[in-house]
Amino acid sequence: MIKIYVFGDLHGELMKLENLLSKLTLSHDDTLIFLGDYVDRGPDSCGVIELLLDLNKKYPCVFIKGNHDHVFFYDVLYNGNHLDKTNMGYWSDGAKETLKSYRISKINPEDHLESFYRLLRPYYMSGKRLFVHAGFNRSSPINDQPDKSIFWWDRQLITDAQKLHSNRSPSKLKTFDDFDTIYIGHTPVQNWGYSIPCKWTNVWNLDTGSGKYPSGRLSCLEVNTEKIYQSDF
Numbered sequence: 299m300i301k302i303y304v305f306g307d308l309h310g311e312l313m314k315l316e317n318l319l320s321k322l323t324l325s326h327d328d329t330l331i332f333l334g335d336y337v338d339r340g341p342d343s344c345g346v347i348e349l350l351l352d353l354n355k356k357y358p359c360v361f362i363k364g365n366h367d368h369v370f371f372y373d374v375l376y377n378g379n380h381l382d383k384t385n386m387g388y389w390s391d392g393a394k395e396t397l398k399s400y401r402i403s404k405i406n407p408e409d410h411l412e413s414f415y416r417l418l419r420p421y422y423m424s425g426k427r428l429f430v431h432a433g434f435n436r437s438s439p440i441n442d443q444p445d446k447s448i449f450w451w452d453r454q455l456i457t458d459a460q461k462l463h464s465n466r467s468p469s470k471l472k473t474f475d476d477f478d479t480i481y482i483g484h485t486p487v488q489n490w491g492y493s494i495p496c497k498w499t500n501v502w503n504l505d506t507g508s509g510k511y512p513s514g515r516l517s518c519l520e521v522n523t524e525k526i527y528q529s530d531f
């Protein structure tokens with residue numbers, strides 16, 4: 299049986315990724331889907347991307363774009379927006395750790411703009427399953443979303459799913475494309491006091507705070523069995 303593993307936000311936590319991968323018995327046709335936010339906050343964003351590029355040679359991989367990936371690779375590297383201590387918001391949200399990891403590794407981040415950033419997709423669909431970093435406008439078709447940034451910045455989807463769940467509503471979150479299950483990251487489950495992936499109605503939130511919280515583990519889910527795996531730390 300082919301397995302499909304979906305991973306939450308990584309945020310530069312190479313050791314958590316290595317530890318989590320060591321718990322999976324991967325075969326070469328298993329699919330690995332990463333929900334984005336590879337960089338910032340954790341100590342080794344460069345190493346995370348190197349490992350992902352290596353995985354991409356061995357397994358079918360899908361890399362979705364997160365807001366941090368968009369800002370670092372597109373705004374900063376591609377568009378050349380200045381990144382230093384005058385840009386305190388993003389600088390203090392983990393960008394300085396990202397740049398430090400590139401300095402230590404002696405890899406030029408522009409290399410990853412070429413080799414990795416071009417692989418990132420706004421979303422991925424498989425049958426009636428949708429994988430996206432943050433959300434989308436649910437009253438429109440997924441392939442007709444004029445504002446693409448909603449894919450990596452939205453918080454309405456998780457807010458609405460959580461409300462439906464806490465109202466004990468049996469209905470699933472309605473979407474134009476009638477998705478059965480939606481898999482997202484972006485908003486750590488710690489915001490609601492949890493530490494493991496949460497399924498609210500038909501929405502799985504896989505962001506368990508890796509890189510954001512010292513105790514935040516990295517998580518993944520095998521989508522057919524809904525079995526959860528987490529790093530040990």
Ligand SMILES: [Mn+2]
Nearest residue numbers: 307335364484
């Ligand atoms: Mn994130």
